[in-house]
Amino acid sequence: MELANTLSQDGESRGGVLAHLERLETQVSRSRKKMEEPQSAQAEESALGTRIHELRRLRDKLRAEVKQHQASVKASTTNVEPDQTLEITEQESLKRKWENVKAILQAYRFTGISGKLTSRGVCVCISTAFEGNLLDSYFVDLVMRKPLQIHHHSIPVFIPLEEISAKYLQTNIQHFLFTLCEYLNAYSGRKYQADRLQSDFEAFLAGPLQRNSLCNLLSFTYKAEPEGQSFPFCARLLYKDLTTTLPTDVTVTYQGSIFF
Amino acid sequence: MDETVSEFFRRTILKIPLTEMMTILKTWNFLSENQLQTVNFRQRKESLVQDLVLLCEENRASLNDAALLDIIYTQFHRHQKVWDVFQMSKGPGEDTDLFDMEQFKSSFKKILKRALKNVTVSFRDAEENAVWIRIAWGTQYRKPNQYKPAYVVYYSQTPYAFTSSSQLKSNLPLLGQALTIASKHHQIVKMDLRSRYLDSLKAIVFKQYNQIFETHNSTTPLQERSLGLDINMDSRIIHENKTEKERVQRVTQEIFGDYPQPRLEFAQYKLETKFKSDLNGGILAEREEPLRCLVKFSSPHLLEALKSLAPAGIADAPLSPLLTCIPNKGMNYFKIRDK
8 A cells, every 4th residue: 555655646657566666676777887886986985984983983982981980880889889788688687587487487386286377268287295295296277167167187087076176166266276286185195105105115014015096095014123023013094084194094903903 | 727727728828929928928927937938939839838738737727827817818908808888976975985905806706706606706906006807707507608708997996997898798787786886886887988999998087088288387389289281391382271271270179189089999879860851841751750870980090080080171170069079978879869
C-alpha cells in the first residue's frame, strides 16, 4: 500500500512493483557510474578522512571525561562508603535476625510442644523426654475446620488417641494437647526405662524381659549380684496409670513366697 | 520321633528354597552351629532334607519345634497367604489394659483346647510386641491337619488382628472368640479389608502410611516438589495445557500425598442399585428389583496405579471418592446400595 502511495505522490502511475524495481535498477547503475569516477572517489576519501579525525577527537574527549568522573568519584568515596557499608550491615543484621528467629523456631521443640503452620492448619510436634534424655517426637497434623479434624498423625496405635480427641479436641484444644503430651511422655519414659533395663542390666537378668506395647507390664527374673550364688527374684511391675512413669504395683517373689 | 512328625519335618524343610535354607535354619536356632556344619548344603535337595530330618531326630525334635519352623517359613513368605483383618472392641469404661503376653498365650490356647480336643497351637514372638500364632485344626475324632494351618498375627494392646484365610471356615467363630477373650475385648468384627501384603494392612489400620510431617527442622522444603513436568527441560518444547496438568498434579498430591502408598492387589465393589435413567420409560427403568453387578479393580499395586491415573490422562482429577477412600476407611470391599 505504501508503494502505491509513493507512486501517486510522484505522479508516476506507471505499473506497480516492477516499475519501482526498474527505477531502483537505474539508481544503482547511476551510482555505480559515479563511483567509477576517480575524482569523486578522491573527494570522498578526504571527506571520510576528516570524519575519522572528528570521531577520534570525540572519543578522546569522552575518555578524558570518564577519567575525570572516576577521579572525582574516588575522591568522594570517603563520603560515599558509609552509606554502602550501612546497607551491607543492614542486610547482614536482617539475615542474622532471620536466622535467629529460624533457630528459635527450631529450638521450640525442646519445650515439649511445638508447631508449624501448614496450608491446612497446623502440624503439632510433641517431643518427649525423660530425666533429661531427649526421646522420640510424635506429630499430629490438624486441619483448621469446624469441626477440628486430625488429618494424619504418628501417634502409636495403642495410645488412646480416639478417646482423648473425643473428650477434648472440639472443646478444649489446649487440654487435648496437654493430655496427649502426658500420655506420650509417660509412654516414652516407660519405654526408655525398659530398654535401659534390658541393655544396661543384662548381667543381672536371668531371662528375657517380658513387656507389652505400652510398657505398662514388665515381668523379669533378676539376681541381686550379677555373678555368684545369689538367689533369683521374680519381679512384676504394673503401671495402671498410663500418665506416669512409675509403677503402681510391684510384686517381687522368691520361690513362690510373696514378700510384699 | 513319630512318623507323622518326621514327615511333617520333611515336608516343611522341603518347602524352603535352597537360597534361604541357611538363614531360616539359623533363625529357627534349633540345630546347633556344629550340627549345621556337618551337613553338605550343596547336595541334591532331597538328600539335604533327609540329612536335616535325621539331625532333627537326633535332637529329639517335637511337633512344636516343627510348628515353629513352619511359622518362621511363613514369616519369610508372608505374601504367599491372603490376610484378613479383624477389629475388636472393648466395652465402655474399661480399666487400663495390663496386657500380659504369657497370660494371653495360655488363655488363647486353653480356650481352643477346651472347645476342640485336637488342635495344635504354637506361638512365636515378633518385633513390636506382636505374636504370630499358628493353629492346626482337627476334629473330635481326627488329629490336627498340620498342612492347612491358620495364622494369626496380633500386636499387643491394639484392637486389630490379622488372620490368614483359613480353608476351614467353620473354625473362624471359635478363633474369633479365643482372640477376643484372651485379649480382654468384648466383640470382634471382620473388616472389609483383605490383601497379601501384611505390612500394608498393618500400615492402613494403624494409620502409619502417611508419615510425612512439616516441621521447622526439616531441611528439604516441601515447596520444591518436582511437578513431574520438568519445565526447564528444553526451551524448544512447549507444554500445552500446562495449567491443567499442574492442576491435576496438585489435586493428585492433595489426595494421595507424597508418601509411598500401602500395597493392595484389588478393590471390589458390589453394586445393588436400581437402574437410573434420564430417559423416561425404557425396559430397565420400570424394573423394581435392583441390578446386581460386581466391579473389581486389580493391580500389582492398586493404590499407586490409581494415583497415576489422573496424571497419565486416563481419568479426571479428582478421582471418585469410592476409589480414594480405600486407605482412609480401611476397606477394599464395598457394597453399594440405594440409599
